[in-house]
Amino acid sequence: MRQIFAVFALVCSTLFLLFGVQRVTTFPSFSTLTQLTLKSESPNSRMPSLDPDLYEPAPESLQLDQVYVYVRHGERTPVAVRLDKPPASIPAIWNLCKEGRKFAAAVYPHTQLEVFRATEQMDGRSIDGDCTLGELTDVGRRSTYDFGIALRRLYIEKLGYLPDTASADGSTYFRSTFTPRTMESLQQVIEGLYPNSKHEPGFIPRVLSRNVKDENLVANTLSCPRLKELETLFMTEAIKTENPKLSQLDGKISKYLGGKSLALDVKPRAVGIFDTLRAAEAHGFPVPKEFQDPEVQDVIESACCKEYFSAYQDHEFRTLGMGPLLDDLQAKMQKKVTTGNGDKLKIAVMSCHDTGLAGLLSTLDVFDQRWPDFTASITFELFRKASPSSSFLQSLYSRPETEYFVRMRYRNQSLRLPACANVGLHLEGHPEFCTFKAFKEHVKKYKPGDWEEDCKATGKSPILTGNGLGYTSGGNSAAPLFK
Numbered sequence: 001m002r003q004i005f006a007v008f009a010l011v012c013s014t015l016f017l018l019f020g021v022q023r024v025t026t027f028p029s030f031s032t033l034t035q036l037t038l039k040s041e042s043p044n045s046r047m048p049s050l051d052p053d054l055y056e057p058a059p060e061s062l063q064l065d066q067v068y069v070y071v072r073h074g075e076r077t078p079v080a081v082r083l084d085k086p087p088a089s090i091p092a093i094w095n096l097c098k099e100g101r102k103f104a105a106a107v108y109p110h111t112q113l114e115v116f117r118a119t120e121q122m123d124g125r126s127i128d129g130d131c132t133l134g135e136l137t138d139v140g141r142r143s144t145y146d147f148g149i150a151l152r153r154l155y156i157e158k159l160g161y162l163p164d165t166a167s168a169d170g171s172t173y174f175r176s177t178f179t180p181r182t183m184e185s186l187q188q189v190i191e192g193l194y195p196n197s198k199h200e201p202g203f204i205p206r207v208l209s210r211n212v213k214d215e216n217l218v219a220n221t222l223s224c225p226r227l228k229e230l231e232t233l234f235m236t237e238a239i240k241t242e243n244p245k246l247s248q249l250d251g252k253i254s255k256y257l258g259g260k261s262l263a264l265d266v267k268p269r270a271v272g273i274f275d276t277l278r279a280a281e282a283h284g285f286p287v288p289k290e291f292q293d294p295e296v297q298d299v300i301e302s303a304c305c306k307e308y309f310s311a312y313q314d315h316e317f318r319t320l321g322m323g324p325l326l327d328d329l330q331a332k333m334q335k336k337v338t339t340g341n342g343d344k345l346k347i348a349v350m351s352c353h354d355t356g357l358a359g360l361l362s363t364l365d366v367f368d369q370r371w372p373d374f375t376a377s378i379t380f381e382l383f384r385k386a387s388p389s390s391s392f393l394q395s396l397y398s399r400p401e402t403e404y405f406v407r408m409r410y411r412n413q414s415l416r417l418p419a420c421a422n423v424g425l426h427l428e429g430h431p432e433f434c435t436f437k438a439f440k441e442h443v444k445k446y447k448p449g450d451w452e453e454d455c456k457a458t459g460k461s462p463i464l465t466g467n468g469l470g471y472t473s474g475g476n477s478a479a480p481l482f483k
Contacts, residue, residue, distance in 0.1 A: 049147055049375040052154040054412040059430060062383040062405060064161050066336050067347045068329060070217070071147060071377040072354050073185040074140025075283060077131045078276040082268045088256045088288050090280050093121070097131040099138045100184060136181040139283055143375045144185040148192020155347065162346055167200035173348035175208040177217050183207065185375075186351035193349070216328060217352040219321030219359050225457035227320040234311035239264045242303035246270055249299060252290045262300070264307050271304045274371070282374055305369050308355060312362030315446075320454060322363040323446035325356075330440045333382050337404050337436060357410075363446060364408065366415045379409040383433065404436035417442075 049071070058064065077094050084092040097119075104112040119130040131137060136144075155162045166172060174190060176182045190205045210216075213223040221228040246262045253262060257273075264270050277291050277300075290296060311317040336343045354372040361367035361378070385403045405427055408415045419442035420426045420434035427433035448454050 048150065048412075049143070049373065049377050050150040050154070051412050052150055052158050055154055055158070056414050058381075058383055058407070058433070059427070062385050062427075062433070064159065064381060065384045065404070066333065066345060066382040067155060067161070068332070068380040068382075069151070069347070069349045069377055070352055070357060070360065070379075071144070071185070071189065071349065072357055072372055072375060073179075073181045073351060074136055074142075074144040074147075074188065075374045076134055076136050076140055076181050076279065078272075078279045079134040080268075080272060080276075081133070082272055082276040083256060083280075085258075090276060090285060090287070094131045094137065094283070095127065095129045096137040096139065096283065097135055098129040099141050100136075101128065134181065136184045137283065140181070140185065140374065141188050144188035145192045147375050147377070148189035151189070151193045151347075151349075165198045165200050166194040166203050166205070168203045170344035171346040172205070173208075173345055174205055174351075175210075175217075175348070176351040177215055177353065178209045178212065179353075182351040182353065183209070186349065189349055189351065216324035217350055218356045219317075220324075224320050224451075224455035226455045227317065229457060230314060230317045230320070231311055234314070234317070235264070235307050238303070238307040238310055242270075242306055245299055246303055249296055252293065252296060253288075256288060256290070264303060270300055271307060274300050274304045278371070278374075301371055302369065305358070305371060309358050309362050309367065312359060312367070318363045319446045319448055322359045323448050324451075325360070326363065326443040327447045329380060330443050333380075333404075333406070333436060334440065336382060361410065364415075364443075365418045366408070366410070368411075376411070381407045381409070382436070383407065385427075405433040406436055406439040407433050 077096070081092045083090045101118065102114070102116045105115045107113045118126045118128055119132050120126045121130070152162075156164055163171070172194075174186055176186045186207060190207075194205070213220075215223075219227060219231075221231055243261075243263045243265070246264070250261050254260060257268065260266065262270050262273060277287055280287050312321065332345070332348070336345065354376070357372040357376055357378055358367060383405045385405065386401075408417060414432040416431045417434055417439070420438045421431060425435055425438035427435070
């Protein structure tokens with residue numbers, strides 16, 4: 001019996017080697033990883049998410065008053081297994097999650113329990129370091145830690161804006177969506193920005209999160225049925241316009257899809273293939289050369305962006321999707337403008353997802369139609385400018401008028417918001433600095449009125465048909481809320 005079993009095991013292992021590796025149990029060091037990734041043509045390797053050396057100083061007349069950072073989580077595993085069969089042979093199991101496995105869990109009664117977390121496969125095997133689907137990898141932990149270091153280099157060491165040490169004075173605000181990869185990414189960012197050695201006595205970083213129904217760091221289709229209906233409408237339109245373009249890639253990539261055409265609505269969906277390729281490239285895994293062709297990449301990325309983000313051309317979708325988040329942002333800024341030094345907040349860091357970043361960019365009409373990279377970030381900076389009074393006597397009876405300006409940054413560049421393009425709506429000679437008044441008035445256009453009422457479903461999902469806009473019960477969208 002043992003001999004039979006040994007022969008069987010030998011045959012299985014031989015077949016395993018012949019028909020593709022399903023697991024990666026070792027991986028290069030971070031330094032080697034960086035070299036591998038930089039050799040790739042992936043957009044993830046173009047530049048650091050935040051490079052203090054590329055920061056554009058504000059005019060001397062402006063003083064930085066607040067910073068709001070929205071950062072996508074770090075590199076993760078794909079959210080589903082795809083392209084694992086030959087000839088693509090991208091591993092189904094990634095052994096890249098060795099960090100963060102051993103930790104102290106708070107347990108009743110008021111003590112800590114040492115825990116080692118591991119992933120069990122369907123066959124009962126458990127190998128230390130195996131990742132779950134969609135999990136933040138060690139590479140993602142490193143990149144988000146580096147992002148925190150970049151924040152420290154910029155706002156503490158270069159600008160002298162933030163204090164060198166963190167204290168419990170209300171100057172910091174940290175928030176994440178409820179998913180583990182964003183929570184863990186934020187913890188890494190905090191460690192880079194304010195490591196334990198830079199904590200004043202009594203300071204413990206307070207990480208906030210909201211219930212799913214209240215989350216506004218994404219377009220919350222789970223709590224807003226009307227938003228889901230609109231999403232379905234635009235996704236259906238994208239299927240009609242983009243699937244023919246994707247089918248033109250059949251000659252190059254169908255062999256990796258079992259002979260099928262790549263499409264937005266056929267499994268494996270185009271966005272899923274795109275997700276797997278992006279994740280593989282970010283970790284230095286070999287990707288089939290056909291998927292490295294810039295023309296192929298552009299067609300797939302363009303189709304996925306249209307599927308997920310074309311709905312933002314619609315005012316109602318902007319209002320229900322990003323309106324709550326933008327209203328939160330302007331309200332926090334308004335508090336600073338109104339109370340001045342009475343508001344102690346200096347920096348807020350929100351850990352979120354690619355769809356949230358693209359939603360913000362689209363709503364403010366500055367989206368470049370490129371899918372946000374891992375650890376990509378958007379920064380809003382609030383500046384203050386004190387204008388002197390026109391005369392000495394006038395200054396005795398009135399305070400100098402204080403003006404406020406907002407600058408938005410993405411991919412290490414300052415963005416010129418179309419809403420602030422006209423004369424008088426931005427700092428003279430610097431169109432990237434919106435007046436706070438113009439910024440506030442623009443984003444308030446997307447403030448929901450009666451959220452509960454506006455989010456009510458019509459009972460029918462709008463679908464574009466050949467005869468125009470028709471309606472049919474039910475929906476055909478399978479878009480995940482968090483990516």
